[in-house]
Amino acid sequence: MKKSLLTLLFIWSITNPTAAQDQIPPVIAPFDNVDILAINDWWNRDDNSIINLKVDRDSVVAFGIYTVSNQTLKLSAQLYPLYPKETREVRLETKEDGEWKEIQKQKVNDLGWSALFRVDNWNDSKDIKYRIRHGKKALYEGLIRKDPKNKDEIVLAALSCNSNQDRGMRENYVRNINHQDPDLVFFAGDQSYDHTEHTAAWLKFGLQFKETFRNRPAISIPDDHDVGQGNLWGEDGKISTVKGSNDGGYTYHHEYVKMVERCQTAHLPDPYDPTPIQQGIGVYYTNLPLGGIDFAILEDRKFKSGPNGKIPQQGPRPDHIRNPEYDPASIDLPELKLLGDRQLKFLEDWGTTNTKALKVVLSQTGFCGGAHIHGSLDNRLHADLDSNGWPQTGRNKALQLIKNANAVHIAGDQHLATVIKQGINEYGDGPWSFIVPAIVNDYYSRWWWPEDEKAGANPNPNTSLPWTGDYLDGFNNKISMMAYVNPESSSKGGGYGLIRFNKKDKTTIFECWPRYTDVTQPNAQQFEGWPFTVSMK
Numbered sequence: 001m002k003k004s005l006l007t008l009l010f011i012w013s014i015t016n017p018t019a020a021q022d023q024i025p026p027v028i029a030p031f032d033n034v035d036i037l038a039i040n041d042w043w044n045r046d047d048n049s050i051i052n053l054k055v056d057r058d059s060v061v062a063f064g065i066y067t068v069s070n071q072t073l074k075l076s077a078q079l080y081p082l083y084p085k086e087t088r089e090v091r092l093e094t095k096e097d098g099e100w101k102e103i104q105k106q107k108v109n110d111l112g113w114s115a116l117f118r119v120d121n122w123n124d125s126k127d128i129k130y131r132i133r134h135g136k137k138a139l140y141e142g143l144i145r146k147d148p149k150n151k152d153e154i155v156l157a158a159l160s161c162n163s164n165q166d167r168g169m170r171e172n173y174v175r176n177i178n179h180q181d182p183d184l185v186f187f188a189g190d191q192s193y194d195h196t197e198h199t200a201a202w203l204k205f206g207l208q209f210k211e212t213f214r215n216r217p218a219i220s221i222p223d224d225h226d227v228g229q230g231n232l233w234g235e236d237g238k239i240s241t242v243k244g245s246n247d248g249g250y251t252y253h254h255e256y257v258k259m260v261e262r263c264q265t266a267h268l269p270d271p272y273d274p275t276p277i278q279q280g281i282g283v284y285y286t287n288l289p290l291g292g293i294d295f296a297i298l299e300d301r302k303f304k305s306g307p308n309g310k311i312p313q314q315g316p317r318p319d320h321i322r323n324p325e326y327d328p329a330s331i332d333l334p335e336l337k338l339l340g341d342r343q344l345k346f347l348e349d350w351g352t353t354n355t356k357a358l359k360v361v362l363s364q365t366g367f368c369g370g371a372h373i374h375g376s377l378d379n380r381l382h383a384d385l386d387s388n389g390w391p392q393t394g395r396n397k398a399l400q401l402i403k404n405a406n407a408v409h410i411a412g413d414q415h416l417a418t419v420i421k422q423g424i425n426e427y428g429d430g431p432w433s434f435i436v437p438a439i440v441n442d443y444y445s446r447w448w449w450p451e452d453e454k455a456g457a458n459p460n461p462n463t464s465l466p467w468t469g470d471y472l473d474g475f476n477n478k479i480s481m482m483a484y485v486n487p488e489s490s491s492k493g494g495g496y497g498l499i500r501f502n503k504k505d506k507t508t509i510f511e512c513w514p515r516y517t518d519v520t521q522p523n524a525q526q527f528e529g530w531p532f533t534v535s536m537k
Contacts, residue, residue, distance in 0.1 A: 028040055029255075031252070033253075034228065038199035042081045058135075058137035059080070060079050066144065067288055072118065072270075076114050076117075076263070079113045082110075087135060090115045092117045095131075109262070112259040114266065116267065125146055127146050142214040142215050148290070154500075156360075156501070158498075158499060159185070160437075161437075163441075165440060173209070174212055179520050184216065184217050185217075185218040186218070190226060190413065195225060198259065202260075219288065221299070222260050222261060228252045233307070250279070268284055272346040272350075283342075285343050293360060294360070295362055296346075296361045296405075298364075299339075303340025303343065307390075314383075320385070321382045321385070322381060323382065328392065328474075328476040331390065351401055361408070361431075364411055365414060366414060368477045369383050370448065371384070371447060373447035395477065408434070408536065410433075410497065410499060411436070415438040416437070416484060416485065417436055419432070434532075441492045441515075442492055448481065463529045464528060467481065468483070469481065485529075495514045495517075496513055496515075499511070513527075514527060
């Protein structure tokens, strides 16, 4: 009788994995101060304010995110944490002739709970339904879209900065984006603001936005907050040892950084050069051809030099310049890097291949100082070294290659939406850039607000915005500000970008939509200054 009872208890423990308090995790994380909610014996953690991780077992497949490039499908399946006795096997099925067919199995990684499917020789000439399955009941279903190469207009939705100061759902964004039906969605960084709990926050991001990428391809790239830092100067993967990480490198364990990048970027096309950087941290800079548009995907921060100890300090922090009388040349030293030699070579090669396609560069942040006031109205910075306006030589090298490719540049990070014509040697001789607004802009707003409150030379005649035209940023970079969204505007300046690439006319239309605008209504209005059309001829 006793033996029979033990047998029954054993069977019950296998079939009821939630009764796992005393089970042993099959994988012990190499770090113990980050991702606590989702590692080791995660089931013994108290409830948290980010997301419920103890979901029903028929709901453990959270979402999938994918791209298709050169007939290769890469799809990352994101799961909620699994109990020790549950299978780590995930299956990918596609629907053919009305029947579901399993085409691949993969193992889930217990660090981050994702699994990558790669399918070569993918038929990108038709829409194909897919579903991700785990166990007997858990599944997530979506659509792999055909390549929209026969469309005259390709549309990109671009979003950034999903602050945790608002943990609500993102219904307005989902409704608007699905109504506008872009061909591709781009998440430019800071999908997670819960620095030391990326898995829980990434799952929350998926819960908020998965209906925008369930049935279309998506690009996501992590930025500083995703890897747990307020700012990031990656400096080729070194370990940062100072508060604020302005000495360059990564603050948290390299396996945590690798986990973040795996969850957010594994579904991107293969990197141009996969050689890891220091600490074995990978890279993901690459390109995605889609519908006759060629998107270059950059890693702004991975190779960039940290300022601490390398340049003269011009304020209370090594990365903030408050002295307007300083010499900008004193911080533009020859040994400093921005994109790094590897990415510059990639940009050069990318710009000279597939030249019939319209070219677009996607990255985390802008190549200039596009804001004067940071966080609150009493915090005016002359220059912010976290921007890609510094180092100036590296900035100009990157902009020249983007210009050579005849590309436009799309990014986020700044919270402040702007349209800027970059200048390299002279005003207006560089590429156009569109920095999209923050998803949530109630936390750390920024303002474009020249100290003399005057328009620059050659202001934009098509807007009522007072401060447009030619300016020098805090690094003496030449920029032409054409439109900006200060937080006194609707939705407190929060929203998203929609970019329309017209292959026939070779034009790009930048659209900028406020967070709380309903685009399904006939009177829906964009932010002042948009739409903005640029030529790509």
